[in-house]
Amino acid sequence: MSVMVSEAESRCGECPIRHRAVCAKCEADELAQLEEIKYYRNYETGQTIAWAGDDLAFVASVVRGVATLSQTLEDGRTQMVGLLLPSDFIGRPSRATSPYDVVAVSEVTLCCFRRKPFQKMMERTPHIGERLLEMTLDELDAAREWMLILGRKTAREKIASLLTIIARRSTTLGVKAQAGPVQIDLPLTREAMADYLGLTLETVSRQISALKREGVIHLDGKRRIVVPDMLRLMEETGDDMDGGMIA
Incomplete structure (x- = not known):
């Protein structure tokens, strides 16, 4: 599997999603703390990142690539319900399982954080919580826009x-x-x-x-x-x- 983040980009200050991701509001000292708990994961096209209902031990920002969110009904029918693009956030700090199947539809690189350490850092670092709230509200707006697209x-x-x-x-x-x-x-x-x-x-x-x-x-x-x-x-x-x- 190819490594999709260069040595320079692996530093938070040089990250290509630095000003759009969950860390966008972080100061230099806060970025240094994130550096200590982050790690990268790469996924090939078609590889499953998470299954709905399974434990998700990490949260992550999409650095490169695109993934889909989908749900499967009891009769096996599957519906794609969202796209994850660079800077989008995967997982919830306070939720142990994934609500959706998350599948890479291109080569994907994630900047990952173990869920518990990230949750503790949120408590110490209001900037992360503020940015995550902004992103959640943006996601809500996008869902409403998508309802309009599909319905009208x-x-x-x-x-x-x-x-x-x-x-x-x-x-x-x-x-x-x-x-x-x-x-x-x-x-x-x-x-x-x-x-x-x-x-x-x-x-x-x-x-x-x-x-x-x-x-x-x-x-x-x-x-x-x-x-x-x-x-x-x-x-x-x-x-x-x-x-x-x-x-």
Whole structure:
């Protein structure tokens, strides 16, 4: 298994997710404490990080790669319920088990902390708790946004919304689109996109082809997408610039 974090990046101050992860508010002395209790884990594509209901002895930040969250019903049906992208947090300091199956859909590197030491550090370091609360509220907002996407948007708007979300997180664009093309390496197959969006594989392929034909996106291989104009892609989501749906 390849090592995906360089020696420089392994230092908290040089970490690529330093300003977005759970440690974003930490001062230098607090980062030094985190350095003492952290370790890295690498996962191959398709490898399970955690099974729902199993003990999870660590919490972690995604440093590189993408993982999915999914739940399995009693009859064996599985539903993907979330994506974990770089800087997202896995686990809960006060919960011993994982509520979801967590599976790497690309090569994934996690910055891990044993749950108990991390929980004790949260008690000593308010900055970590404050940031974790912010991230939890952001996750709640994202879940509400996803309810809108699944419940009210057309197939084309769903595809555009997913691409916009991935582009924002991959390039740290934030809400405002920047000038120039944006390159996205899709973390999901079209089959996985269909499952996540509640669409058929044929519909996903048809809508991606339509966006390509109209110049909204360009395809570079199976997984790489180039967005010439982020504003145009965002217009296809059905949202206004304040995040609501266009009437």
